[in-house]
Amino acid sequence: METKMLFKPITLGFVFTFGFQLNLAAQKPLNILIIQTDEHNPRMFGAAGDPFAITPNMDKLARQGVLFSNAYSQNPISVPSRMSMLTGKYSQTIKVYGNGDPLTMNFTTFADQFNKNGYRSAIIGKMHFKGKGDEQLHGFERPFGDSGSEIISGNWEKKQLDKLGQTLLSDRSPKLARVNDFPMEVHKDGGIVPYTKTFLSKNKENPFILICSFTRPHFPFEASDKYYEMYKGRVKLPIDFDSDKKNWSVSSQMENSKYKFDQLTKEEIIHAREVYYGMITWVDDQIGLILDELDRQGLKENTLIIYTADHGEMAGEHCLWYKNTFYEGSAGIPFIISCPKLFRGNQISKSVTGNIDIFPTICDAAGIQKPDGLEGKSLWPVLTGKESGNDRYIFSENYRGGIPGCMVCDQNWKYFVYQPCEKNMFTKEVFLYDMINDPNEMQNLANHAELKSVVENMEKRMSWWKPGKIIINDNETSAIYRFP
Numbered sequence: 001m002e003t004k005m006l007f008k009p010i011t012l013g014f015v016f017t018f019g020f021q022l023n024l025a026a027q028k029p030l031n032i033l034i035i036q037t038d039e040h041n042p043r044m045f046g047a048a049g050d051p052f053a054i055t056p057n058m059d060k061l062a063r064q065g066v067l068f069s070n071a072y073s074q075n076p077i078s079v080p081s082r083m084s085m086l087t088g089k090y091s092q093t094i095k096v097y098g099n100g101d102p103l104t105m106n107f108t109t110f111a112d113q114f115n116k117n118g119y120r121s122a123i124i125g126k127m128h129f130k131g132k133g134d135e136q137l138h139g140f141e142r143p144f145g146d147s148g149s150e151i152i153s154g155n156w157e158k159k160q161l162d163k164l165g166q167t168l169l170s171d172r173s174p175k176l177a178r179v180n181d182f183p184m185e186v187h188k189d190g191g192i193v194p195y196t197k198t199f200l201s202k203n204k205e206n207p208f209i210l211i212c213s214f215t216r217p218h219f220p221f222e223a224s225d226k227y228y229e230m231y232k233g234r235v236k237l238p239i240d241f242d243s244d245k246k247n248w249s250v251s252s253q254m255e256n257s258k259y260k261f262d263q264l265t266k267e268e269i270i271h272a273r274e275v276y277y278g279m280i281t282w283v284d285d286q287i288g289l290i291l292d293e294l295d296r297q298g299l300k301e302n303t304l305i306i307y308t309a310d311h312g313e314m315a316g317e318h319c320l321w322y323k324n325t326f327y328e329g330s331a332g333i334p335f336i337i338s339c340p341k342l343f344r345g346n347q348i349s350k351s352v353t354g355n356i357d358i359f360p361t362i363c364d365a366a367g368i369q370k371p372d373g374l375e376g377k378s379l380w381p382v383l384t385g386k387e388s389g390n391d392r393y394i395f396s397e398n399y400r401g402g403i404p405g406c407m408v409c410d411q412n413w414k415y416f417v418y419q420p421c422e423k424n425m426f427t428k429e430v431f432l433y434d435m436i437n438d439p440n441e442m443q444n445l446a447n448h449a450e451l452k453s454v455v456e457n458m459e460k461r462m463s464w465w466k467p468g469k470i471i472i473n474d475n476e477t478s479a480i481y482r483f484p
């Protein structure tokens with residue numbers, strides 16, 4: 001993908017020691033606002049260098065904060081990614097491997113930790129909690145959103161659509177991407193802004209941690225004509241859309257046999273991407289409304305704002321769609337942290353990070369003690385210029401179709417493996433990409449003899465991962481896989 005910077009950022013590094021040392025104890029408690037989308041390709045917004053994306057609000061947030069250009073989902077599918085974010089722990093630790101696994105109550109979320117310190121914690125929108133009842137709220141209030149087995153309280157979407165005599169697409173295929181002439185606010189995400197306005201107005205005086213969590217730009221691929229028209233005829237194919245399919249992992253081959261990605265025409269790929277971009281811009285507009293409201297209610301200065309997604313969307317890169325792969329489009333996430341009163345904005349950091357680091361980072365930012373056992377690492381020293389963060393690395397796991405996979409990456413290298421399992425016996429697959437010279441991950445270098453030491457180092461880092469002890473509930477097939 002071509003890149004063009006919309007603004008000239010400062011790159012974070014050791015040379016900068018601009019962090020402001022604040023006496024946090026003397027400050028009013030810091031509010032935390034996390035804006036999360038679902039399935040947002042990390043390269044498809046303006047501040048990330050995308051030449052087509054129209055995302056003025058994400059870009060503005062990046063100008064006011066730090067954009068982390070090497071940020072990853074800890075498991076590129078909804079439930080495990082979200083539970084890793086809330087607990088600061090990896091899938092293997094919390095035993096949430098796929099969308100069928102509920103988070104058990106013995107894990108502390110950041111809501112639990114902040115509540116103990118006098119905060120109000122709430123999620124407005126999606127969080128994909130499993131199970132039923134209040135015990136599945138994990139310390140959060142839910143003014144609006146999915147909870148337990150309910151999809152959306154008040155059946156928001158159906159009511160809106162019934163009034164219009166409309167239905168939304170139920171099929172995920174990019175082949176069916178379509179344009180509507182009714183507003184996108186009828187989607188269940190349409191409730192997020194009004195509920196957020198109400199929440200903010202009721203919590204001006206007490207500290208809060210709020211997650212505004214959008215389901216868009218998750219498929220089905222459907223945008224209103226207003227947003228589609230912004231992209232019609234402008235969007236190109238991803239440069240690696242037809243990369244050598246022999247390089248697909250067994251896991252991606254399984255996805256392709258189910259969803260027939262390789263049968264999409266170039267025209268269908270471009271059309272689906274135009275619609276997908278439209279969905280991103282609609283979400284961006286919603287983010288703008290939330291940030292404006294924060295400002296209008298006088299809360300912006302004392303609020304640390306994070307923008308992230310639970311995982312990406314391949315959107316045709318590597319001839320793949322959706323997620324569940326370790327390629328950048330799927331395992332990568334957009335990741336911005338902004339709080340101008342605490343650290344300087346308009347910076348890009350190459351420090352490797354991900355949603356698992358949010359828990360310790362917001363504890364440090366708010367001056368709240370971190371619980372023991374967090375597996376995420378605080379970004380506070382990076383944000384405040386005390387550390388370069390250049391030596392950081394991070395993991396991602398995935399168990400799609402019952403095939404255990406694990407990725408580790410640093411700024412230079414991405415390494416991932418897939419292990420054979422009882423359902424699919426194959427030779428262990430290994431992938432190594434040079435992320436500096438091959439950012440589109442076109443050449444697998446895992447078997448190059450001169451890079452043996454790189455592979456060995458990555459394997460050593462990955463030694464904590466024990467797929468042989470995992471029992472996977474892959475809810476898409478309702479199957480439970482046990483490993484020897």
Ligand SMILES: [Ca+2]
Nearest residue numbers: 038077078310
């Ligand atoms: Ca998701």
